[in-house]
Amino acid sequence: MRRIGQGIVLAVLVAGFLIDLGGARARPARAESEAPATNPLSGNQAAMKEGRSWYLAICAICHGVEADGVGERGAAADLRVFNKGFGKFVETVKNGRDVPNRTAKMPPWGGVLSDQQIYQIGAFVETLAKKGANWKGPAN
Numbered sequence: 001m002r003r004i005g006q007g008i009v010l011a012v013l014v015a016g017f018l019i020d021l022g023g024a025r026a027r028p029a030r031a032e033s034e035a036p037a038t039n040p041l042s043g044n045q046a047a048m049k050e051g052r053s054w055y056l057a058i059c060a061i062c063h064g065v066e067a068d069g070v071g072e073r074g075a076a077a078d079l080r081v082f083n084k085g086f087g088k089f090v091e092t093v094k095n096g097r098d099v100p101n102r103t104a105k106m107p108p109w110g111g112v113l114s115d116q117q118i119y120q121i122g123a124f125v126e127t128l129a130k131k132g133a134n135w136k137g138p139a140n
């Protein structure tokens with residue numbers, strides 16, 4: 001009986017995966033609102049390690065090695081206090097943000113970084129979060 005139960009669970013998972021793949025193929029440009037409500041890689045050690053490498057390679061120049069918003073390229077947001085939730089994080093990273101009268105702009109990373117890489121970066125930066133920040137959950 002247990003065997004059969006596991007088989008059914010597996011079949012459902014595989015079917016779900018295939019349906020998901022089909023959907024992704026039909027709509028190559030996934031809207032940001034389709035980001036999962038919570039970071040699926042939150043707390044995943046391997047993801048945090050990968051995310052740290054990406055963060056230091058491409059984000060730290062503006063947001064600072066400590067994510068405090070003080071990078072070589074002038075002031076960007078202090079990511080340790082980011083509290084808008086996972087969906088907004090993914091959306092901002094994909095679309096970027098143009099801030100008037102600011103030397104540094106948040107570049108759009110959609111099409112440069114995969115969703116997976118953005119989630120990995122999130123899994124890393126949330127480890128630097130201060131009290132009251134919201135990195136991994138739904139919007140407040």
Ligand code: HEC
Nearest residue numbers: 058059062076077082089092093097099104105106107121
């Ligand atoms: C060229 C400089 C630059 C780079 C590189 C950069 N950012 Fe930004 N980022 C900014 C600026 C400027 C803002 C806007 C700050 C504001 O709105 O006051 C911003 C905003 C953000 C925000 C929104 C913060 C908030 O409170 O709403 C997030 C999240 C973010 N960046 C994450 C990242 C991540 C992750 C990376 C690396 C993939 C990255 N940024 C790379 C400059 C940069």
